[in-house]
Every structure is written in structure tokens, then in C-alpha cells.
Amino acid sequence: MQKVWIYLENGTFLEANSFGAKGTAVGEIVFNTSLTGYQEIITDPSYAGQFVTFTMPEIGNVGVNKDDMESKTAYCKGVLVRNYHHEYSNYRAEGDLCALLKEHNVLGIKDIDTRYITKMLRDEGAMMMIASTEISDKDELAKQLEKSPRIEDINYIEEVSTKETYIHKNGAWNHQKLRYNKAVMSDKKVVVIDFGVKRNILNELVEAGLEVEVVPSSFNADELIARFEAKEIGGIFLSNGPGDPLTLTKEKEQVQKLISANIPMFAICLGHQMLSIAHGFDTYKLKFGQHGGNHPVSNKGIVEITAQNHNYNVPDNIIEIADVTHMNLFDNTIEGVKYKNKDIFSVQHHPEASPGPHESKYIFKQFADIVK
Template sequence: MTKRILLLEDGTCFTGTAIGADKETVGEVVFNTGMTGYQETITDPSYCGQIITFTYPLVGNYGINRDDFESIQPVAKGIVVKEAAEFPSNWREQMSLDAFLKEKGIPGIAGIDTRKLTKMIRKEGTLKGMLASEKKDREVLLHHLKAVRLLTDQVSQVSPSKAFTSPGEGKRVVLVDYGVKSSILKELNKRHCHVTVVPHHTTAEEILSMHPDGVMLSNGPGDPKDVPEALDMIRGIQGIIPLFGICLGHQLFALANGGDTFKMKFGHRGANHPVKEIATGRVDFTAQNHGYSVTEKSLLGTDLEVTHVELNDGTIEGLAHTAFKAFTVQYHPEANPGPSDVNYLFDQFIDMMEIEREGKHRHA
């Protein structure tokens, strides 16, 4: 078995077995606490530029199938697991995790102490890391690792260059793609929406010219402050068209309305995060994947109200505009991977568009 190392920027080195593609890679090392859903996680565009550590000790046991992709070409930099199942068993399985990683050009490492690594990240915060051959000089590798700058403006790398449509006979929705998971599109299609997916740099004028019933701001990777062009667009459409934002879309909505965001120590990545709806006291378990959060104090004096909070650390998980038909959540209601407690938010979005249309007809 070929040996591979995971070298961290503080000099810590883990030695394990190479899986996936035979290549060297550098990325931000993060951890995901989900017990299942590794295929959806690896193919989620929000992991652009990151090396994903899975805290669950066995990954790949049900293989890879054709149905659970969140994007066609994954953009994660690497995968770290305690044990990679060599012989998956599932009626949908078409290939092993190792074969999939090789096919997609993603290197990985297995057989290391992922619990120790996760505890390090929780203590120190996310770290820059490198996957490389054990045979290479570690001092040389560490020097190179420290010199490499991590990706910025990842949204431009995962957003489409041209608009496209997913036809339907229901509400007409413009989905602004900052790195959208295909599950979001599936939820809209399930509700018969006619969806036009547009690039991240699409302007308010271009969106308004499509005369949509609603606009959705998608999830996506990286720092929301790397997408300043989104803010004018959001300000240009809110109050005119109902708006629903998820994850990065939630953060951009906050920035557009005078709020601020900050980089979290190690972020929320997993399928077991408890979120409380303030108005009702209802608690849902949610799937999350984000390294930035909205700063609570920054919302003072804005037209935004907090609708949801994370029970583990109190961070903001939902916002609503007090004057316009617009709401956002930090978590993922499309539920893949993870629980389906909160996909009712898509119905709430449909209802909001219906109410808005009825109101316009009454005043016509």
C-alpha cells in the first residue's frame, strides 16, 4: 500500500495510506460530522478548495451511486478518513470511494487518527494542509505549504458562465448560482417551478427583465465578502420580488442590508446541528456547511430580524426583512445529506410568491 502524509501548516504530520488520485494537493483542512452522505458532501460545490476530514470512522461502505451527486465535477481538494471501505455493499452502489476519487482526480488519505485531527482543528481553528507522498522531504514540503496562498473568490470558479433553464409549469424562479447543490434545484422542480439558473454576476436589471415570481440565492463556497457584486443585485430586487436565500445567500443578504459577517473558528459542517425557530420555539436538526456567519451586533439599526439561532453556539441561522417579502437561512433545507425536517421552507417560499402575485392582481 502506498504511503501518503497529511502535513499541516503548524508542522504536524499524519502518515497513512494513499487513496484516490496520485497527486499532491493543498487546501483548507475542515471536518464534517455527518454519519452518512459522504457522496453528497464530496460533490457539494461549497467545499471548493478544502480538504474534508470525515469524523465518522468508516467512509465508503455503501459506495458511490449515480443518484446522490450534488454537482457533476467535485471541487474539493482532498479527502481524509479513518477507514475507507474497500468492498462497499449496497443495491445502488456502482463503484468504490477509492475508484470514484481516482476518476475525479481527488487525492485522499486513510488510516490516520481523524479524532486527533478534529480535536486539533476545534482547538486551533481550520488549518492549511497538504497531501503529499511520504517519500518527499518534509521541510521542503512545509516551506512550500506555508508559501501557498489558499483560494479566494471560489464562487467565480463554481458558478456557471451562462444561464440555463429547468422547465416547469408552476412559479417562475430565478436561482442565482453561487455554487448551487443540485438538491436545491430538485426541491424547486418537485414543486413544479420553472427555474432559470443564472451566473453569480447577474445584475438586478437582468433578473427583473425575466419577470420572475421569486428569486433564490444559493449556497456557495468561500468568504461572502469576495462576492461584492451580489450586494447591489440583492438591493435592486428586494421589495420588488420575493426572495429566499440559503447559506452563502443568507450571508450575502445580510451584507446587502447593512449587516456584517465573520470567519468562524472551525465552522459548521455536518447533519446534526440543532436550530431553534425563535417565533415558535420549534427545534429542527439541520444539515450545515459554512465557515462564515452573520455578526449579531451588526444587525442593530438594520431592517433585518433574526428568525433562527443555532443552539450549540448561539450563532444566527435565519433572517427576515421587516419591510419586504424576503427571508434566508444559514442551514440547508434541501436536506442532502441530512435530515428533512426543514424542507417545508421551500413551501413557505412558494406561498410567499403566491401571496405576492395575488396582491398584485388585486391592485391591478
Template sequence: MKALLALEDGRTFPCRSFTGSGEASGEVVFNTSMTGYQEILTDPSYHGQMVTMTCPMMGNYGVCPEDMESGRIQAAALIVREYVDYPSNWRSTGTLAAFLKKEGILGVEDIDTRALTRHIRNAGAMRAIISTTDLDPSSLVEKAKKLPSMEGSNLAEKVSTDTPYLWRNNQPDYLNNCTLLDDTIWRQRGTKHSVAALDFGIKYNIIRCLEDAGCEVLVLPAATSADVIKSLNPDGIFLSNGPGDPEPLHGPIETIKELLGHRPMFGICLGMQLMGLAMGAKTHKIKFGHRGGNQPVKNFATCKVEITSQNHGFAVDLATLPKSLNEQGAVMTHINLNEESLEGIRNDALKAFAVQYHPEASPGPHDAAYLFTQFAKMMEK
């Protein structure tokens, strides 16, 4: 079925839908991972975005329920060069197309993903629309221009859980009858580290990695107050990944300010940006973002290079680090070797640290898995 992708700057790309008719819109971005399309599609950090995979062939290993990073597809659309409808994988329970169709998500192929990626690299990530029903370029470009910008968008509130849950038997155990949170909610107090995780779009594999490090994880809505979290008396506090611009999250930023120093704190991706804002730094939008499983990051503590998995379009502004973070004893711990953006911060006085990349990387490199153990050791002191 013929389709057309139109960017807000007027560039258009012909393509074909492999999921039937429909229309999708959002910020168009690219991911350089060779595998992991199911994890990418279900990662809440991609909410409001249409993902272009730079690897030319997708769908060849199907989908598997165990590879979900949330309860549903979060991306607005999937853009690939070539779709394979006959998966070869003993774990597969269905095709990628059927997975997308079930949730009403548009998938397109036969598009020049190389040209699209190069255009985004030069011009930056931008608003776009894909349609099988409206193939008029000028009409689609005008629609794309009217879409909300990613800057200033509070998308975390759209993907955060409404109900607190514990992670049990590899799935959320929702505490629907809990009206007042207190420290009696923990079920493994004393045998595992109790971690209160603020959910801005948390990936399931982050929770699994925290569990593997000896933690019992209670996932809380993004709007949970500092007083409620203190009443839970956790051993540690985790700030999750998530979509959108961090600066509009005024409530969570104030909550994090109040919690800094109360218990050991660990943040990933959006969690790092929010921690940086709470410490007084500023954030900025990256031209085309970092998305893929092959980003080199230098760890200043070890002087080693870690190959990391990343997915973010915003970053803590390195230029604001000396005048805001260092006054509170924070240091830069990691830096991106591609363009020297900030990838990690630590404040020993506040027992807080965060990284911009994804140490849980599934699928992806495991170079940074030590960070979960590092967090667990902080809670032992």
C-alpha cells in the first residue's frame, strides 16, 4: 500500500505500508542498533516518536512476549528499508507486522532510510507525518508543521504508571487497594534493598537489573511527592528513563531536590537530566539525539571506554556544570566520545549518581552493568 512521509522542512519520502492503511505523526528519529526492534518499539522513551531503523532488514526474527520493555508499543510508527514477513527464530510467537497491526501502529518499508538518516543528521530531528490516505506532499508538510514540538513537551506524565506496583514473577504486581503508602508495603524488607523507583517511562529490564542486584523495586507514579516517598522509608531512590523534554517536569524536579541526600539515588537517561536540573544545571536538546547500541563513552574513574546503548534527545548542558553542580560537590564521571556531551555525574556528599546512557541495554552491550551493583553497594553503607 502506497504511503508518503513528509518532514516539516518540506522534504518527502515515498514508501509503502506493511501494516495496512493509516496515518501517524511525531518526531522522526533514527536508531543505529542492528537488533532489538521490539524492545525499541515498547520503550516508553520513544513515546511520540517515529523510529527509523538504519539496519536495512527488520522483522527477520519475529516478536516474543518476553522481550517487551513495557505493556504496549510506545513508538508512533516504525520506518524500515525492508520488512521480512517470514521470521526464523525458535522464540518467535508472531510476526512484526501482526504485532504492529494489533496495536494500530503504522509500519512502512521501501523507503530510502539511508537518505532519511543523513537528512536528519544534517537538519536535526524534526516533526513528521506518514500517511496512506493523504498522499499530497504539500498537505502533509502543512500537517507536520502544526504538530507539537518535542521541546516543552511533558510526555513523561503520559507514560508513567497511575498505580504503584511491585515487580513480581517478571511482571507488575499492581497495588490497587493501596490508599496510603507506608513502609509496611515492602514484602522483602531485610532480605533485599528496598528501592522506590519514580516512573517517568521505566523500562522493564531496568527493574530486572535492579532485582538481579538484590533489590525489591516499588514503581511509583511520576507525580509521587517527596513526603510519600519518605514515608515509605526506602533504602534507595531510582529515577527512571522516559520521553520528552525534562524541563517541564516541575513537580518531579522539586521532589528530587527534596530527596537529594535523603537516601542513595541513581538515575538513568531522563533520570539524569532531572537530577541535573534539581542540582541547578540546565538541559538542552541535541540536534539529532543519540539512539543506538554502539555509543562510545569514557569512564573517567577507570579511563576505559564503554560501548553503550543510548536513547535520548536531550542532555544536561556541560557548560552549566562548573557553576551549578560543582558548588554542591558534583563531578563529571562519563563523557560521550563522539561529540563530548555529558554522560554521567556523581555527588558523593548527596550519595547520588546518574548516567545518560542505558546500562540495562537489552539487547545491547553489557559494559555498564556494574552500575546496578554500584547502587546496591551505596545502599549498604
């Protein structure tokens, strides 16, 4: 059995067993409290540059399949699990998790005390770490980690965003018929700015009756404004994505142009943060972020259980220009806003809920109604 050695920037040195890819990787370590959906989490582009610690102790037991991929590959640096199950049992499974990690060069770390790690991150906050199947010396790992760039110094958007424009036509997964619905295209097209979009966000936009065109993060705002004025498109969607939104200065300038053109816009997660920054309100980093599928959010007194995956948040003083529509009941942070006198709104949580609860899906229909 291959050993793997872990060193965290607070000086913690651990040894565990390896599954998945071999090698050495550096990234930020966070924890996720979801009970299901490990494949969707691992293939979510928002985890680029991060190690994901699963608080659910049993991982791998339902295998993997092509339909649960949230992107074409897995962008996270690695996963930490208490117990990994190579033998899986699920009628939809097409392979094992170990093979998926090897295929996409993601480190797998098993037989490690994930409760200890989670409590440490809860108390001290998310931090950088290095894991290696090649280097066992603590001092050498510390040296490698110290000279590596931090996650906030890397623009992972350039890695995860599409390089070519494409049309997405699949609707939401139909669990009764075991296939994706083919939604009827509307006469209004929306353009999705891909900062690391999840496939199920695109599915829900189609399911709401919209025609979906996905463009790279290096988009040209003037071209989109011209298409909106020519009535070729009816709205813009800003997607989720990885990293520190304050590093995206070029993207911010383009989003500011879209705002000035009064184009209807909807945004999730990183896109939600980008709208805040483009309006002149900088984001801030949370201590250990919100990662999981059980976070209660208040929507004007109605409680929704939501899926979350973010390390950054919009500031409280955004109320100067926006009405708060959603609040996180765990820590009272802002979860959603509607900008005053504009058809622009956004949420921090993931209403596409893959994995997670489905009670926030109505937001996609609200956007479709504005566009139409």
C-alpha cells in the first residue's frame, strides 16, 4: 500500500495511505459536510487549487458515472477521506472513484482522521498544505510548501473556463426516466460567462426554458452589449468559479460595462461576488468557508436548506445599493441580493443543488421570467 505524507502550514505533519493519483501537490485545504455527491464535489471547478476533506466517513461506496460529472475533468488537488471503498454498489455506477482520481491526476488520501482535520480547520481556518507520495521528509515538505504560490495568488479561472463558445442543450436530470430532459428552446437566449460553471447550472437554465450559450471568461462586454441591443440575447448569467474574486481585475472591468448597459443579469457564487466587486464593494474571506449541502438560508422568513461552496462573501454594506433577499442562518452572512432599480440579482448558494436539496430551484425560473 502506497503511503502519502501531508504537511500543513500550521506545522501539522501526518502520514496516511494513498489511493488515486501519485505525486506531489500543493493547495488550500477545506472541509465539506455533504453526506452524498462526492463525485459532483470532486468535479466542481470551484474546487480548483483545493484539497477537499470529506466529513462523511464512507466515500467511494456508490462508485462513479459519466452523468454525475460537473465538468469535463476534476480540478481539485486532492481529497481526504476516513474510509475509502474500492468495491462499490449502485445500479448507476460505471467505475470506481480511484480510477476517476487517477484519470484526472487527483491525489486520494485515506485512513486519516478527518474529524481531527475538520476541527482544526474550524478552529484555525482554511490553510495551505502539501501532500506527496514521493517526499516523506517533514522539513522538505515544509520547504516545498513555503516556496509555492498561495491559492489567492493564482488565477484558476484561466484554467477552468471554456476556451471556445458552445451551446448547451441538456435540461435537468429526470430520475424517473433516467435521462436528461431536452427542454424546448425559447426565443430568448442567455449568455453564460464561464468562470468555472457547473454542468447542472446549465441544465437548470435550459430546464427553465432558456437557450444557453456559454462563452469564455475572456469575454468582450462590448460585443455582448451590441448583441443585447440587437435583441439577439435577453440576459447574462455569471457563473460560479474558483479562487479569490479580487484578483479578477480584467473580468471586473468587463462586468462593469455589462452593468452600465442595464442588461438583465443573474449570478451564482463567484458571479455573485463579481457583481459586488464591480459595483465597488470588495469581498472578504471567511475563516473556513461554507462547503456542504445542509446550510439553512432565510428567504424573507422562509427557510431553505441549500448547497454551499465558497470561501469568500459580499460585505454587509452592500445594502447601500442592493436589497438583501437571502441570509445564511448559520453565520448571518448575506446569501442573496437584488440590486436596486436594476434587473440584476444574485445568490451565494447553489440553487442547482448538485449535490444537495432542491428547494431553491425557483430562482432559475425567476431569471427566465425577467429575460422573457
